[in-house]
Amino acid sequence: MLSVRDLVVAYGHVQAVRSVSFDVPRGSLVTLVGANGAGKTSVLNAVAGLVRPRAGRVLFDGNDITGTPAHRLVAAGLVQVPEGREILATLTVEENLQLGTWHRRGRPERIPQMYHRFPVLGDRRHLQAGSLSGGEQQMLAIARALVADPVVLLLDEPSMGLAPKVVDEVFRVIEEIRADGTTVLLVEQNARRALRAADYGYVLETGEVAHHGVAADLLRDERVIEAYLGLE
Numbered sequence: 001m002l003s004v005r006d007l008v009v010a011y012g013h014v015q016a017v018r019s020v021s022f023d024v025p026r027g028s029l030v031t032l033v034g035a036n037g038a039g040k041t042s043v044l045n046a047v048a049g050l051v052r053p054r055a056g057r058v059l060f061d062g063n064d065i066t067g068t069p070a071h072r073l074v075a076a077g078l079v080q081v082p083e084g085r086e087i088l089a090t091l092t093v094e095e096n097l098q099l100g101t102w103h104r105r106g107r108p109e110r111i112p113q114m115y116h117r118f119p120v121l122g123d124r125r126h127l128q129a130g131s132l133s134g135g136e137q138q139m140l141a142i143a144r145a146l147v148a149d150p151v152v153l154l155l156d157e158p159s160m161g162l163a164p165k166v167v168d169e170v171f172r173v174i175e176e177i178r179a180d181g182t183t184v185l186l187v188e189q190n191a192r193r194a195l196r197a198a199d200y201g202y203v204l205e206t207g208e209v210a211h212h213g214v215a216a217d218l219l220r221d222e223r224v225i226e227a228y229l230g231l232e
């Protein structure tokens with residue numbers, strides 16, 4: 001579904017991503033994990049068309065989409081939930097969801113479905129989004145992406161800054177989205193949690209893939225445990 005080949009992302013002289021390759025098969029949940037600054041967001045932004053890669057290719061459903069601008073990729077079904085959620089605080093919950101419908105893929109009729117799926121958003125639909133808790137704002141950011149009817153959902157650090165119970169809820173939603181047939185590429189610092197949810201994982205270290213494999217195997221890999229997972 002999504003294939004990234006020899007991706008290089010640089011900001012001036014800083015090489016954030018050096019020759020990263022990975023695959024996201026249709027219907028799977030693949031995660032990129034790694035420490036702060038490992039290059040995860042840069043990879044995701046290059047895939048989503050927000051950053052132009054210095055080199056390498058991104059293939060989506062067999063088409064070369066390298067360097068295609070984000071708005072065209074959203075229209076094709078590649079939809080990102082950005083790091084830090086980026087909801088519009090002074091707009092209402094409903095207005096934020098309407099923003100997910102601006103392009104031809106957008107489905108206004110999915111907004112009521114989102115209230116069904118996330119009742120807390122339905123209850124607060126007329127409130128300013130900025131008044132929601134961090135977890136509710138994350139749900140809103142995910143719901144706004146789902147309104148755009150994604151083929152592939154790109155999630156950047158959805159558990160960032162959330163309490164453990166709320167993190168559980170966010171991961172339950174991610175697993176449901178995947179169970180509904182949406183392909184998911186998940187970037188996370190919470191490696192253990194992400195690998196538990198994923199089929200396949202890639203561990204990034206200073207802009208390169210240090211380990212990759214079936215997620216369950218990575219969770220048992222001594223090198224990965226020592227460097228990224230630690231004791232529970």
Ligand code: ATP
Nearest residue numbers: 011014016034035036037038039040041042043189
């Ligand atoms: P985080 O979890 O903190 O977002 P990350 O693994 O997603 O980390 P990136 O955000 O991709 O990593 O950053 C990788 C490297 O690129 C870091 O050294 C970072 O400082 C640098 N970097 C990221 N964005 C820019 C930018 N716009 N300009 C210059 N350097 C950047």
